[in-house]
Amino acid sequence: MPGLKRTPLFDRHIALGARMVPFAGYEMPVFYEGVISEHKAVRTDSGAFDASHMGVLEIAGPGTHQGLQQLLSNDLDRIGAGEAQYELMTNEQGGIVDDLIVYRRDEESYLVIVNASNRETDVSWLTERLPQGVDFRDVSDDRALIAVQGPGALKRLGLEPARSFTFAEIELFGVPCICARTGYTGEAGCELVCAADSAVKLWDAILAAGVAPCGLGARDTLRLEACLPLHGQDITPETDPISAGLGWAVALGKEFTGIERLRQIAAEGPSKRLVPFVMDQPGIPRQGMSIVPYGEVTSGSHSPMLDIGIGMGYVESKKGEPGSMLTIDVRGRPLWAVVVTKPVYTSSRKYTDRKGEW
Amino acid sequence: MAAAENYPADLKYHSEHDWARIEGAEAVFGITWKAQDMLGELVFFQPPVVGATVTKDGAYGEIESVKAVSDLVAPLSGKVIQVNDKLQSTPETINDDPYGEGWLVRIELADPAEADALLDVEAYKQLLVEE
Numbered sequence: 001m002p003g004l005k006r007t008p009l010f011d012r013h014i015a016l017g018a019r020m021v022p023f024a025g026y027e028m029p030v031f032y033e034g035v036i037s038e039h040k041a042v043r044t045d046s047g048a049f050d051a052s053h054m055g056v057l058e059i060a061g062p063g064t065h066q067g068l069q070q071l072l073s074n075d076l077d078r079i080g081a082g083e084a085q086y087e088l089m090t091n092e093q094g095g096i097v098d099d100l101i102v103y104r105r106d107e108e109s110y111l112v113i114v115n116a117s118n119r120e121t122d123v124s125w126l127t128e129r130l131p132q133g134v135d136f137r138d139v140s141d142d143r144a145l146i147a148v149q150g151p152g153a154l155k156r157l158g159l160e161p162a163r164s165f166t167f168a169e170i171e172l173f174g175v176p177c178i179c180a181r182t183g184y185t186g187e188a189g190c191e192l193v194c195a196a197d198s199a200v201k202l203w204d205a206i207l208a209a210g211v212a213p214c215g216l217g218a219r220d221t222l223r224l225e226a227c228l229p230l231h232g233q234d235i236t237p238e239t240d241p242i243s244a245g246l247g248w249a250v251a252l253g254k255e256f257t258g259i260e261r262l263r264q265i266a267a268e269g270p271s272k273r274l275v276p277f278v279m280d281q282p283g284i285p286r287q288g289m290s291i292v293p294y295g296e297v298t299s300g301s302h303s304p305m306l307d308i309g310i311g312m313g314y315v316e317s318k319k320g321e322p323g324s325m326l327t328i329d330v331r332g333r334p335l336w337a338v339v340v341t342k343p344v345y346t347s348s349r350k351y352t353d354r355k356g357e358w
Numbered sequence: 359m360a361a362a363e364n365y366p367a368d369l370k371y372h373s374e375h376d377w378a379r380i381e382g383a384e385a386v387f388g389i390t391w392k393a394q395d396m397l398g399e400l401v402f403f404q405p406p407v408v409g410a411t412v413t414k415d416g417a418y419g420e421i422e423s424v425k426a427v428s429d430l431v432a433p434l435s436g437k438v439i440q441v442n443d444k445l446q447s448t449p450e451t452i453n454d455d456p457y458g459e460g461w462l463v464r465i466e467l468a469d470p471a472e473a474d475a476l477l478d479v480e481a482y483k484q485l486l487v488e489e
Contacts, residue, residue: 019398030425031398034398034399035398035399035423035424036399036401036424217398217424220425221424282402282404283402284401284402284422286427301424302401302402302422302424304424307401309402331427
């Protein structure tokens with residue numbers, strides 16, 4: 001496709017018969033066999049995703065830690081070398097510029113992985129605000145990122161379980177890589193960052209271990225069932241982390257861009273909240289549909305595990321309690337949905353586990 | 359298991375990738391192999407009600423895959439006399455067997471002569487090549 005970039009695994013995707021689509025400036029696989037079978041592979045065993053389109057930044061040198069502390073929402077003093085943390089990068093109004101994961105390598109050395117769609121925005125945002133003398137490198141084009149996710153993922157790779165949000169530099173199938181216990185599916189597993197020119201070797205070995213290749217289609221339905229927000233849909237520069245239910249990643253006691261507004265929202269209580277819901281009638285909610293009368297669906301799809309429509313959207317706070325009934329305008333048909341607890345579905349936890357509470 | 363690409367010769371085709379099998383004064387509608395392939399695995403079928411009037415080239419229902427929604431376009435005009443209810447629980451049947459078990463509705467034709475404006479299989483295959 002003209003004008004689109006390719007990841008180091010492009011030829012492998014074509015050879016596997018992937019359906020390719022444009023995404024964030026890249027030509028990416030949306031599925032190989034089918035979204036539903038790939039989704040189920042991750043929930044029941046394991047799946048591998050090419051996430052090499054994501055931005056990989058290396059930030060190091062004196063002033064890095066304090067500089068990032070002043071730009072990111074979570075408290076970096078709470079993690080040490082080998083630990084990772086989920087962050088919101090917020091603007092002066094408390095709006096979300098991007099969500100990202102930082103990996104602390106040392107006192108003053110971080111690896112930062114950001115959304116592909118926001119890579120350029122984030123690079124500008126950070127380089128304009130980090131202190132002089134900090135060594136900032138956008139190494140995205142020199143790295144590949146492969147996520148291997150699912151209850152059987154670690155066993156397939158011969159890796160021991162480790163605490164979530166930790167990472168180590170290892171050699172896997174002869175390829176030096178950073179192995180992080182993070183992901184975007186709600187399942188155990190890892191995200192592997194390696195040199196772009198080793199990506200094919202690593203990918204081939206992962207698939208040879210019996211892991212199913214999975215495309216962006218399953219990545220989206222998996223993260224939606226797990227109630228993980230997508231920047232650009234569920235969270236944006238116009239929405240704040242408190243309303244989005246991400247207050248757990250906001251250190252209200254520290255100083256960073258947008259903190260005054262976030263303290264105010266937290267103190268007053270948000271007027272709208274991002275909530276997950278499950279359809280109570282046949283029909284599939286989609287992004288942009290109205291939640292009658294005062295809300296909007298920010299993500300919606302068919303849940304492959306529950307075989308019904310599910311979604312997330314902003315509703316008036318008083319309508320946001322689990323058990324509340326919502327009406328969603330599905331192309332002119334008003335359909336009932338019910339607000340549920342997070343996650344809607346992962347292999348270890350489902351919203352129905354807690355249904356008795358409401 | 360998704361069907362292999364094929365286009366039966368006994369059907370009439372609409373350029374929006376819908377087919378009609380004319381049986382006397384009635385016709386059965388469905389979507390073509392190409393339509394189901396473009397949409398991907400189907401997860402929801404919103405049928406018209408029995409008794410509803412459908413108009414040639416007009417939308418008569420909706421079909422959804424995980425990622426996309428598509429209107430169903432009526433190849434011919436008439437009145438709905440039967441809906442394939444089995445698709446409510448197993449919409450993936452449309453992927454598996456788009457011309458057989460994956461049929462969508464049966465209608466009583468308003469004007470059988472409308473069929474003259476539809477494509478035969480060779481004309482439809484030519485359309486696919488041009489697209």
